[in-house]
Amino acid sequence: MARPEFAQIVPFRIDRFKELLGDDYPRIEAAAERAREVFAGRAVWNVSSTLSGGGVAEMLRTLLPYVRGAGVDTRWAVLCEDGPFFELTKRLHNNLHGEPGDGGPLGPEQRDLYSGTLASSARNLGHLLQPDDLVFLHDPQTAGLVGAVRAAGATAIWRCHIGADRPNELVRRAWDFLRPDVGAADLCVFSRGAYAWDGLDPGRIRVMPPSVDPLSPKNQDLDPATVEEIVCMIGLGHRPARFAPAFDRADGTPSRVERQAAIVQEAPLPKGARVVLQVSRWDRLKDHPGLLTCFERHLADRNLHLVLAGPATAAVSDDPEGVHVWHEVKAAWEKLPDEVRRRAHLVNLPMEDADENAAMVNALQRRAEIVVQKSIAEGFGLTVAEAMWKRRPVIGTRVGGIQDQIVDGESGLLVDDPHDLEALARAIGSLADDRELAAHLGEQARQRVFDHFLMPNRLVEYVELLVGLGQ
DSSP states (O other): OOSOEEOOOOOOOGGGGHHHHGGGTHHHHHHHHHHHHHTTTOEEEEEESOSSSSHHHHHHHHHHHHHHHTTOEEEEEEOOOOHHHHHHHHHHHHHHTTOOTTOOOOSHHHHHHHHHHHHHHHHHHHHHOOTTOEEEEESTTTGGGHHHHHHTTOEEEEEEOOOOSSOOHHHHHHHHHHHHHHTTSSEEEESSGGGOOTTSOGGGEEEOOOOBOTTSTTTSOOOHHHHHHHHHHTTOSSSOOSSOOEEEOTTSOEEEOOOOOEEEOSSOOOTTOEEEEEEOOSOGGGOHHHHHHHHHHHSTTSOEEEEEEEEOGGGOTTOTTHHHHHHHHHHHHHTSOHHHHHTEEEEEEOOSSHHHHHHHHHHHHHHOSEEEEOOSSOSOOHHHHHHHHTTOOEEEESSTTHHHHOOBTTTBEEESOTTOHHHHHHHHHHHHHOHHHHHHHHHHHHHHHHHHSBHHHHHHHHHHHHHHHHO
């Protein structure tokens, strides 16, 4: 944020949820009315490290327009720091998951880099704030701004979306690195209770999992013909697209999918191919090579196609490892036996237009027969809830927020050990062989998202949190 970048937040009417929620809708209206009263003349800020390409950006892009539509002055600022800073915060990201990442240190030199880089951003942010504003600072990249927020007389809320189920020494050293900043926040909000740090004041901790917007381009209903045409348009389908398929943008206006993806494949998907899909950033914690190895060793005799899809690496500014991971995945794909490689597809989705990208993901999830999230570690895993909303049977590893979303055997399947390729293959095979079970799990998955992870309910919680802090 040395030179602040601000996201344009177009307000969305909250009554869009009226038909979906029915008798529950008045809760949203009441919460919005209360928020307008408490925040008249005040602003609620969100500061993140990127506008696109990850779960935080996805969450803010879907939540904040409704908060603004409820009548609250809502703003979103994005850090514009340099490469060494994001290399350091990627190390922190990995360490908070309990993983070594690049294996680099977190000592006094790194602390000077972290604080020094954020100094100009802190000054810029401090000049923009007014007393009684509320500022949500997202994840390790922004924790160093807590002091500037409080110095301006605003309320500092650190929002942590990542963590480890069982903290190890790597997790604790990341805590210690960030603790001088995080410990000074007025409130810390975690995506899972298990992620709350030792030593923080329990009275200043809240838990709020992410959620999905059923009306967004990523989750809105698409008919089978549109799904097929989008898959063909991006270059994955069995034929050229006949026309540019239509979808509704987040603001409700019509648009079309017109861009192609950058795809590494021997040939496109055959007509009627059975697809196993994973959608995620090109991140080592998502273990794309492990999925390729699983198909090679244990599923080579099945007529299944594996699609690994993620954002174009250049579009994810806060993840300098992404391009390296992409090359690692591509190298692993190239080493596959010919027959397995023919049924594996690597898809880099364009990010120039966030809504168009979301429509592409939507179509891929609906085209898939089975969706997998083979994470070694995971903060929450929004793509799990997105696929569940679309009635897809999802197989996830029992890590992080994935295990909060999937009830094993009821709304999906969980693999206990993320490194157990045989167990993953058995789960995939069981759903491929039993389509009745797959359909049942898909129906239960959608209901679970409706009950626990839908945007309208999270919007009420968010507004209630704001009101509680603003009084």
